[in-house]
Amino acid sequence: MFLTILLFALLADRKLGDPDWVWQKVPHPVVAFGRGVSFMEKWLRRPSDSEGLQYRKGALGLFLLIGFAGFLGWLLSDLFSVLGPLGWVLEIVTVTILLAQKSLADHVGAVAEALEKKGVSGGREAVGMIVGRETANLDRSGVCRAAIESLAENFSDGVVAPAFWYAFFGLPGLFIYKMINTADSMIGYRNEHYLWFGRAAARIDDLANWLPARIAAICIAAGGFLSAGPASAKRALQISARDAGLHASPNAGKLEAAMAGASDIALGGSRIYQGKTVPQAHMNASGKLSIDRTDIDRCLQVYDRAGLVLIAIVGCAAVIALFACW
16 A cells, blocks of 8 residues: 555646745645754763763664654544545655655756856856755755766655665654754764764664665666667766766765766765865766756756656556555
8 A cells, every 4th residue: 555655646647736924824744754853962972971971872862763753653644544535545645745845956957047047146146055065155056966976866865765764664764854853963963063963863773864865776777768868878887887986975975976977977076074175086077077957957957857767667666566555
């Protein structure tokens, strides 16, 4: 049943996305998760604590949040199960809300539109809404590169990983994953402030995304095949295998390298986080280095086709499961 619900949720999210007018009136569930993480930090974190104590407190707080998220997912799943067809519809809506297929494409597309209409300053403002790096000094290529990297990385975080954990563990698995991912995005930084307190969140997020990120990289290669032919897919797989280790993240590197190969552009390079330059070599360094709005559009096409591949995988799995039940 999970796979059938997931299939409908992916299709609904692809078409509808997140309607802004709804979330202007009520908080998005991820926003609620973020408030939980903020409360946990205020409750537990003390700058005067030793490094070891900060790590233990961060781990304790994270596991309390995970337990709450899992319980909430189980409670909703139990409630939906007794409502019959209405419960199925409510569960599809819930899963749809926690996917980000269309909203991710919309946000990245907004960067391309801002570049075209408002120039580099508009592009910096738009991309600043979806990346954690500093954007004030980005040139046109830097803005495009940041947007494309966010598109590739968040294909796993916002689409494939939530789908993966829901497919295997239902709403509890989905809620737990979203809580882990939200915590990592808020406290999982390798800086003086969060290095120890957020370390557990960063490590568990890496584990939770390890397999989904590799599935997503294969989907990106398949998306390259559907949008640009077999050479694109071959390059995506080769660059993902060769250059992923150049990235600090074991998961984001796979995805960004796959997108770089699929579109034959150079991604990565040094970037600035909170005033500090983080050095990194380019992935697919022989690819196009000076990238522009047209490259964002091409990567969005790869992403779109990769989403279709994911839907096809889930659809096939749902059919197989249905026949297995008979």
